[in-house]
Amino acid sequence: MADIPLPPDRETLAQSLQATGLPAAIVAHLAAQARPALLMPTTAGDEDTIAPGASKLGGRPDLPQGMAWPLRPPYPDAAKRAQYYNRKADDLLENPPSWARARGAEWFSRNYRAKAQAVATDFPLAFFGQFNLAELAQAPGFDPVFPTGGRLLVFYDYWIEPEGFTPEAAVGWRVIWDPSPVAELVRAPVPEALLAISNDRWRCVFPPAPVTTPRSVLTPMPLNDKGWDAFCLDDNAKLSAYDEWFCAFGTPDEKGRDNHQFGGFPQPLQNGLQARSQLAANGLNCGGGAVWNTPEAKVLLQAAGEWRLVVQIGADSHARFADVGAYYVMMREADIAARRFDRARVVYQCG
Template sequence: MAVIPLPANYDDLVLSLNDTGLNHDIISLLAAQARPAILLRTTQSEEDLISLGASKIGGRPDLPRGAAWPIRPAYPDADKRAARHRKEAARLLADSIKPHSRMTPEQAQRFSLARRARADAVETEFPLAFFGQFDLSELSREKGFDATFPSDGRLLLFYDLLEQPEEFSPEASVGWRMLWDTTPVSALVRAPIPDALSSISDDDWSCVFRAAQVSTETVLTPIPPNDKSWNAFPLDDDYALEEYQEWLSQFGTPDMSGRDNHQFGGFPQTLQNGLQARCQLAANGLNCGGLDVWKTEAAKELLKSAKDWRLVLQIGVDRHAGISQPGAYYVTMREQDIAARRFDRARVTYQCD
């Protein structure tokens, strides 16, 4: 499906919404609620040509001289995670020798070895994959920059791509790191890739992305119906909801080729519902992977503040950086934590249809 760019400004947004069957009052409210965002458009580049400290997706991080590559500890629930991976490794081998198996024994052996490697990794320290760095001084020159964020330094995102920790578990939070670094560019060093990451990467799958240079463009992002601040019309208005969702679909989602999938700030284009709610519960110690927890008084009270969570970064499929996994990654924080510069409280959610 062909996609069109997000609106560049308020007038473009209203003009586009006027093509729907929504009434004038709803269109006015939707336009007023839209948030500016900065698209992060990538181009393929030799990393040596990208300046130290500049925005980029993938490659090697520019860290303060002497700083170590971020390494997560063993997961607090490593025994359960490792047991699941080893059970799956054994199942793959057993299934491959059944009649009419879709896997050859050689394929099953390869997949099983990968699962056992994941089991070993969750039980020990392991380096986080580098997703990218974002020059806030450069981003702040864009009209769509949100002044809630600092306008100096860089944000660097690291994530456990091998494990892809689930967003609904409090224990998963060791599996990512968002750093705000204000080190002068003259004191930065481009860090080498840890052997533990490069050694598990091959032509089919990699924890190491190619460096892709970033250029920026301001857009307006429409509010999605699943955002906790939604009030444009009742969600049980089937006609209005269908009209709006059909209109939203023309902009696509960040797991698609042929569009700009990375974004700083604004509203996300999510692939699943519950982004803010799950962040709120997991950040407050509640595992919300099952249904029962949502019925508790503690969860109901916490969910009253789920609207405080907002998008910091959206990272999607990128052919230049070699991010080919289906789905997208959403970095979210509470507005209060952004204002307090508590980037250690960021959460990363991976979504995939």
């Protein structure tokens, strides 16, 4: 089935759902639960023509005067990470894979060595984008749970791509709410350390891609959301009908669609956005199966539904974000209300 656009209002969403054959009461319930959101299309841009503080992906961030480009500190488990990268570097030289020529293996090996050093030192985070909340708030799809002024900036350790399921990974991103007046902003120069590792194979500096006119939509609840209560997921007929309908909207790693979203329900590529955020934020490494059955995890998971999407950043040909996977900025609703954006988690998923 070809991708269909997300509905602009509840009536359109309900009409679309009715075509699945789901009972009217379930359709009404799901339509009522849908959350408003903004899709943020982009276009190719030139840094010199993008207004200070404007919403964009990539490029250079507009920071308040005196604020340095965000650095991450060494990872708390840097020794373990360095050991992993050094082992990968050794393996590439000792047993080059069939897909890599000798020169390619040497390049990748050097890259792994550099990562082994970087995880143990302060290092600048890549700039993913900034979102002008005052402008976005003018659209009907803007959820008032978010601030209606200032900008939200997202920085991420794109070179290392920290996993979303460990507590130690949290140093690998910064989500900043900056309420400074636009007149006080300065477009920051890109750190040399990021320029040095950007090349044809991998880039940590992205071309600027300004957000054009945001589009207001309603986003349906994913089946794996912790708040799901529309029907029992053991009902295979209803499950299949809803899943087929939901999947028809596409995923945020596809070309030719609006992959970036502010607020609303996410379009996840895997399960566990809320649960992994909850466990990792509370100090549990949930990368293995055993932890999920511990008493501590079971208690924590009771509150996993408090996590919700802030921003979804997907594939983008203008900013040259890879068309594999998407990045989800997740926060507890109470932290959003308290403007504690330092407590956000950034989760990368790929299908």
